[in-house]
Amino acid sequence: MKHLLRIGTALVALLLLGACGRQVTVRIGVVAPMTGPLAQYGKDIANGAQVAIDELNSEHFSIGRKRARFELVVEDDKASPEEGKAAAKRLIDAGVSAVFGHFNSGVSIAAAPLYAQAGIPQLSVSTNPKYTRMGLKTAFRLTADDIQQGATLVRLIREKLRAKSLYVVDDRTTFGVGIADEVERGVKLKHAPVRLSVDSKSTDFAAFAGKIIDANVDAVFFGGDEAAGLPLLKALRKAGSTAKFVVADAMCDVSTLKGAEGSANSNYYCTVAGVPPSWLSSGIGFMDMYKAKFGSPGAYSTLSYDGIHILAQAMQEAGSVSPETFLPVLAKGSFSGKIQGAIEFDAKGDIKDGTVVIYQSIGGQLLEQRNLL
Template sequence: MQFKTKMIPLVGAIAFAFAGAASAQEQVVKIGHVGPISGAIAHLGKDNENGAKMAIEELNTKGVTIGGKKIKFELLAEDDGADPKQGTAAAQKLVDAKVNGVIGHLNSGTTIPASKIYNEAGIPQISPSATNPKYTQQGFNTAFRVVANDGQLGGTLGRYAVQILKGKKLAVIDDRTAYGQGVAEEFIKGAKGKGGGVEIVAQQYTNDKATDFNAILTAIKSKNPDVIFFGGMDAVAGPMLRQMKQLGINAKFMGGDGICTEALVNLAGDAIGDDKVVCAEAGGVVEADRKGMEDFKAAYKKKFGTDVQIYAPYVYDAVMTMVDAMKKANSVEPAKYLPALAKIKHKGVTGNIEFDAKGDIKDGTLTLYTYKGGKRQLLAVTK
């Protein structure tokens, strides 16, 4: 009996040792995600985070082996509240957690300051939605994006305002964020580039938390513009449209991807009208990729019980692109897979993903929308 009692813990120890050896073959790889999960655009931040969750769960279900080890991906999700200070704090937190890569941030205003922190730590960052050109103009080899930038987006809208909407007198409002100011500047360049007597009759400014626009809209109304362009997000655009209606302003209303959401319908109410709003979303799929996108949207709705807002598919693709680079480099170490990421050619649900020397996506698409009968409707996909 004494012999047996001594053997029992010994057998247990041997079993534990074998279990430890088995688990040592599994490596945890941390992928950070940052977006505004609180604040006025939390619905967009949650959409982004859900896209990351879908990718991580799919990778873990399928199983990925890199460098001879079975990889278990872990998502470290942070909330930046669309605030630059909170964004840099979130970035430092992820660096301290020794993440292998970061997907985010959502806004240009948080992405740009955070990118310096990731660059100093040598951690690759792919933004699925930050569109300000400055993000990839800083010379950071760690910064990438999977959507077209504001130069393409704002410029396309400016040309559309003049060529298609036949606008001659244009008014511009921006919310003074990096995104809002950047897209508004590019809109003006695009519109003026078409010539033909185009005039910017008013330039007004607000902020990303404002709800009262009577003063700036009254000043704009006196100029009788054909088109009003707003550089900002849907949470501000909705109330702005309501107040435009109250003041009897009948101009077309244009904006970038920040306003181009399903949520704008509820935020603007009946002020959204029919064919009154024209907006562009960075990204969009050409006909050949449409089925893949529709399949993704159906899977997303089944999983989360809600429709895709905007960028969930781009977040999903960003995660898959980063992991594809790890596979190609046969390493999860940032310094080792970063060169493979810079040269990647990945087929995603949003289309082909390949980066130029700055980290911008090559041949990025744009999708133009309007709203009719309370629903967002596709106008065109362009490059």
């Protein structure tokens, strides 16, 4: 009996060792502004990624015949290029297999060479074209870039809103200047747009709003983040301006409307480079999971959710969590974004056929406007 007991104990031990050997831990980094004026965007990104991680772990997702246990490593880049590089180094040191981030274009561009040097794939929602034009094999973009988004904004301003005069304002950030350049180049109105820059810390927004009102323009396009965009919008509305206020995806979120404190209640239009959950039936499942954990998702929660799934699929197809092994698969493969649909990347690392959606603020909500596309 003792002999049989020893055999049984040994078999159990071997089975346990085998089970341990059949599991692989996958660490994926998420990096965005988690503090400061843009923290809500960073939290939305982290939350969307966490929903994907929890879903993958519950599904017993396998890579190379081993059950994968996914872990999220979250870093705060404070929307700063220097902080972004420091955060990138921490993620590299933490041994992540891939990174989803950064949010701000200037931060993504600054950090991208570090990930490239380490051979770690970086999947970003930053829209400045330069990000994927630095010749880095590790840089991928999950959204349409500023060229595509700019074209949509131009059509909105010219053909749908029928603006005859325009003020173009940027906040001097890489993203803000880039998207404002695209709009200014493409809009081609009878009277050339007036182009000016603002600074969230030093601009007298009341005086600046006065200049715009004196110009009596039909529309104002602002390129940049909420730190300068919201004070400008509030100053304009306080001064009595009813000009159409048009912005890109850094100010197209429910948190933006909340921060606007009623100033975005009318004539407020924005774009998001990405597909909303309502377009595919699988988006309903995402909404249910997200609401159960975090409440209503932000515009970027869907993108990080899809991004994590795409990275996991590339690892599964390659049969490895090693970046050098699954990176070529990520570059050339076709993946199923549960919300974005079929995903492929071109030779630069840009998403093929990126979608841009227009929203309008109506009744305190951002409502999709397919008739304006």
